[in-house]
Amino acid sequence: MSFLSAAAPKLAPWKVLLVDDEPDIHDITKLTLNRFRLDGRALSFLHAYSGAEAKEILAREDNIALVFLDVVMEHEDSGLEVARWMRQDLDNQFTRIVLRTGQPGQAPEERVIVDYDINDYKEKTELDRTKLFTTTFAALRAYRDIMKVEDARRVQQSYREGLERVIAASSHIFQQRNLKDFASGLLQQVVALLRLEQSMLLRLKGASVITGESQYEVLARIGDFGNDGGADGASNVIGPELLAQLDDARRNRISKLHGDTYVGYFPNNSGKASLLVLHGVEEISDIDAQLLEVFCSGVAIAFDNILLNQEITDTQAELILRLGDVVESRSNEAGNHVRRMSQVCHLLAQASGMPDEEVATLMHAAPMHDVGKIATPDAVLLKPGRLTPDEWEIMKQHPTVGLQILDGSTRPILKAAAVIAHQHHEKFDGTGYPQGLKGEDIHPYARIVAVADVFDALSHERCYKEAWPVEQVRDYLREVAGKHLDPHYVDLLIKNMDKAVEINRQWPD
Numbered sequence: 001m002s003f004l005s006a007a008a009p010k011l012a013p014w015k016v017l018l019v020d021d022e023p024d025i026h027d028i029t030k031l032t033l034n035r036f037r038l039d040g041r042a043l044s045f046l047h048a049y050s051g052a053e054a055k056e057i058l059a060r061e062d063n064i065a066l067v068f069l070d071v072v073m074e075h076e077d078s079g080l081e082v083a084r085w086m087r088q089d090l091d092n093q094f095t096r097i098v099l100r101t102g103q104p105g106q107a108p109e110e111r112v113i114v115d116y117d118i119n120d121y122k123e124k125t126e127l128d129r130t131k132l133f134t135t136t137f138a139a140l141r142a143y144r145d146i147m148k149v150e151d152a153r154r155v156q157q158s159y160r161e162g163l164e165r166v167i168a169a170s171s172h173i174f175q176q177r178n179l180k181d182f183a184s185g186l187l188q189q190v191v192a193l194l195r196l197e198q199s200m201l202l203r204l205k206g207a208s209v210i211t212g213e214s215q216y217e218v219l220a221r222i223g224d225f226g227n228d229g230g231a232d233g234a235s236n237v238i239g240p241e242l243l244a245q246l247d248d249a250r251r252n253r254i255s256k257l258h259g260d261t262y263v264g265y266f267p268n269n270s271g272k273a274s275l276l277v278l279h280g281v282e283e284i285s286d287i288d289a290q291l292l293e294v295f296c297s298g299v300a301i302a303f304d305n306i307l308l309n310q311e312i313t314d315t316q317a318e319l320i321l322r323l324g325d326v327v328e329s330r331s332n333e334a335g336n337h338v339r340r341m342s343q344v345c346h347l348l349a350q351a352s353g354m355p356d357e358e359v360a361t362l363m364h365a366a367p368m369h370d371v372g373k374i375a376t377p378d379a380v381l382l383k384p385g386r387l388t389p390d391e392w393e394i395m396k397q398h399p400t401v402g403l404q405i406l407d408g409s410t411r412p413i414l415k416a417a418a419v420i421a422h423q424h425h426e427k428f429d430g431t432g433y434p435q436g437l438k439g440e441d442i443h444p445y446a447r448i449v450a451v452a453d454v455f456d457a458l459s460h461e462r463c464y465k466e467a468w469p470v471e472q473v474r475d476y477l478r479e480v481a482g483k484h485l486d487p488h489y490v491d492l493l494i495k496n497m498d499k500a501v502e503i504n505r506q507w508p509d
Contacts, residue, residue: 013044014140019054020070032132038140051078064095065143071101087117096139100124200277336507338367343503344452351492362445365416369424369449372402396433399425416445424449427484447486
């Protein structure tokens with residue numbers, strides 16, 4: 001059994017707070033659980049001998065997984081007051097509470113369970129060695145699973161906030177302050193995708209460096225780098241060790257991992273460079289490295305072309321496309337898939353007479369149609385064979401996840417992207433998912449994206465099929481018009497097939 005393993009844990013131990021006014025209870029509990037392991041992690045004990053001392057420790061210490069809480073200490077209800085204070089005043093809903101008492105008459109189990117948010121109730125006389133092990137195991141396993149869900153929620157929120165900040169910066173991107181907001185939003189997406197908490201984006205200041213000043217300008221940072229300097233004060237943020245690592249990357253023009261700190265070097269067309277610092281990295285996978293290069297090269301283009309209005313507009317569109325690339329790269333989709341999708345959507349929207357502003361919104365939002373796949377497990381997303389019914393149900397969740405990531409924004413592109421992500425698998429005859437919408441109940445954006453997506457999938461080689469000839473694609477589109485796809489947009493695509501084929505030629509796999 002894993003919790004009896006004597007192997008030394010590689011990870012930080014689980015924090016367990018023992019709250020009891022009897023020292024012997026502390027000693028016995030610690031002795032009994034000294035060999036406990038869950039997921040390779042041992043236990044670290046904190047000790048409180050009164051309710052007041054327990055509150056002090058809970059307010060000071062983070063990530064306490066479990067509290068063994070006595071009821072009667074300095075007062076008859078000291079333990080119950082600690083439980084109430086934890087949940088209501090401290091707003092700690094995650095730590096598991098096991099109430100154990102030697103005087104059950106002072107705190108009847110039924111009343112305590114109903115009136116207080118505790119997770120288990122034990123009389124001290126029933127907590128023998130086995131019961132103590134199983135109670136601890138169950139409580140810590142519940143805490144572990146709750147924290148996994150909470151971490152996933154935070155990642156999803158951070159990813160959406162990053163998208164929001166990119167779009168929010170768009171209308172004011174010519175101002176230096178908002179350029180830094182723009183960089184910060186992109187940086188937030190990188191750390192969300194890579195599950196990191198500390199990162200910084202810098203660039204070389206150029207030839208006009210005043211003697212004694214740092215050569216680096218901090219464009220954006222997330223997390224604490226050990227100093228209190230603002231984003232404008234690189235010398236207050238960059239310590240000697242990090243400065244040496246940056247200089248090494250600049251001199252050798254390479255990205256390098258120094259312990260748990262990754263320093264990425266990304267040159268641009270102007271001959272300058274951006275440098276990305278990530279803390280808490282154990283290793284950089286190929287996909288992570290590709291994501292970092294996409295991110296930094298996109299930002300470099302934006303800063304290089306700050307005074308050129310059209311170039312800035314194109315750069316923003318490219319950044320959104322590349323965000324779509326990040327999602328598609330997980331499912332081994334072709335590299336230019338989202339670019340072709342965007343252009344074919346633009347073609348169909350224009351041909352349908354949609355207003356220019358909506359045409360542009362759709363073109364920019366379309367690359368995020370599969371953003372929900374970021375939460376689909378690799379075992380399902382990358383499975384080469386046919387999915388089982390259970391796996392298919394997991395796969396079908398990605399439109400709803402996409403909506404959760406993007407919904408609630410007031411920005412036109414994100415609002416459109418939320419609709420597209422949620423509805424692009426609906427079918428015109430009502431047999432699609434997740435809502436089973438039918439006909440014109442499906443948003444026009446989603447109906448156009450569905451046509452563009454099917455056209456691109458049929459027109460290009462995949463691991464499971466060859467590319468279809470144009471005539472075969474045209475015949476299939478006619479066949480599914482009115483069933484899977486909106487016949488109006490299918491007709492528009494067929495009438496403009498030469499232009500769609502030209503898009504394929506411009507953006508080959």
